[in-house]
Amino acid sequence: MLRVQNVTFQYDTKVVLKNISMELNPGKQLSIIGESGSGKSTLLKIIYGLYHVEKGKIFWGDTRLLGPNFNLVPGEEFIKYVAQDYDLMPFITVEENVGKYLSNFYPRKKSKRIAELLELVGLTAYAKTKSTDLSGGQQQRVAIAKALAQEPKLLLLDEPFSNIDNFKKNSLRRELFSYLKSQNISCITATHDNMDSLAYADKTMVLKDGKIVCVDDPKKLYKSPKNKYVASLFGEVNELFEKQLIPNSTSNKKIVCYPHQLELTENGTLKVKVKNSYFQGSHYLIESSLRSKTVFFNHPVAIEADQEVVLKSNFS
Numbered sequence: 001m002l003r004v005q006n007v008t009f010q011y012d013t014k015v016v017l018k019n020i021s022m023e024l025n026p027g028k029q030l031s032i033i034g035e036s037g038s039g040k041s042t043l044l045k046i047i048y049g050l051y052h053v054e055k056g057k058i059f060w061g062d063t064r065l066l067g068p069n070f071n072l073v074p075g076e077e078f079i080k081y082v083a084q085d086y087d088l089m090p091f092i093t094v095e096e097n098v099g100k101y102l103s104n105f106y107p108r109k110k111s112k113r114i115a116e117l118l119e120l121v122g123l124t125a126y127a128k129t130k131s132t133d134l135s136g137g138q139q140q141r142v143a144i145a146k147a148l149a150q151e152p153k154l155l156l157l158d159e160p161f162s163n164i165d166n167f168k169k170n171s172l173r174r175e176l177f178s179y180l181k182s183q184n185i186s187c188i189t190a191t192h193d194n195m196d197s198l199a200y201a202d203k204t205m206v207l208k209d210g211k212i213v214c215v216d217d218p219k220k221l222y223k224s225p226k227n228k229y230v231a232s233l234f235g236e237v238n239e240l241f242e243k244q245l246i247p248n249s250t251s252n253k254k255i256v257c258y259p260h261q262l263e264l265t266e267n268g269t270l271k272v273k274v275k276n277s278y279f280q281g282s283h284y285l286i287e288s289s290l291r292s293k294t295v296f297f298n299h300p301v302a303i304e305a306d307q308e309v310v311l312k313s314n315f316s
Contacts (some may be wrong), residue, residue, distance in 0.1 A: 033204060082143050264297070
């Protein structure tokens with residue numbers, strides 16, 4: 001089990017993380033979401049052991065992780081960290097990169113392990129290709145395979161699918177997180193991608209300004225966001241008064257709702273003027289205005305600009 005206890009960290013005089021505490025059980029997957037600069041990447045680097053922590057403690061089981069001030073080589077052997085710069089050797093092949101730290105005493109075992117991982121990340125055909133000849137997304141996949149080669153107990157991923165094409169990203173994500181579950185490998189993913197934080201995480205942590213806003217089951221976070229900031233991390237969001245959405249209400253309590261929770265009707269309580277319609281594939285995202293406030297809602301077809309429509313909420 002990973003335990004982070006009351007960790008505070010700063011660069012020179014700028015505090016980046018403030019009193020962070022969390023736990024992660026073996027085989028569980030945690031996603032960390034938050035706006036840029038919220039401290040996601042810094043937290044991964046601290047857990048891995050690249051930064052020394054003056055305030056707070058980090059444990060793996062009963063063993064305290066002491067960081068770079070106590071380790072000749074930064075980083076823990078049982079933890080692997082996939083950074084956004086990939087850290088590949090440029091002039092050796094893909095298979096050589098993946099097997100770089102595997103023992104040469106058992107060449108068949110090493111070759112089998114490399115082949116298994118290249119198949120996992122969909123790069124079998126590129127085994128003999130030098131990493132300099134790969135695209136950014138392919139290099140990212142090599143970095144993931146390289147991190148898995150030595151069978152870590154904890155895998156840290158920093159925006160792991162950011163440069164991978166969508167058609168490959170979805171299948172790779174399914175294969176990777178299923179593999180981690182099957183091998184009982186704990187994983188922490190710092191991400192801006194909703195699929196990482198909603199579909200594959202056991203828990204999702206929300207950071208803002210270096211502080212934990214909340215940690216919960218991703219479905220609960222999405223369906224009952226603590227505030228507008230949390231909801232906005234999952235996409236467009238509206239913040240409206242209860243009396244604008246619920247008939248006969250006079251309350252000025254603010255309600256956070258997603259575009260799919262508002263629908264066009266003839267007898268609603270919210271009158272808006274359409275500004276733009278954005279095609280989203282299965283529907284249109286309609287941007288409208290309520291005086292100076294922007295309101296988003298979904299609709300099956302585009303709506304002409306400047307048209308006034310009435311909306312109602314479709315949540316209980």
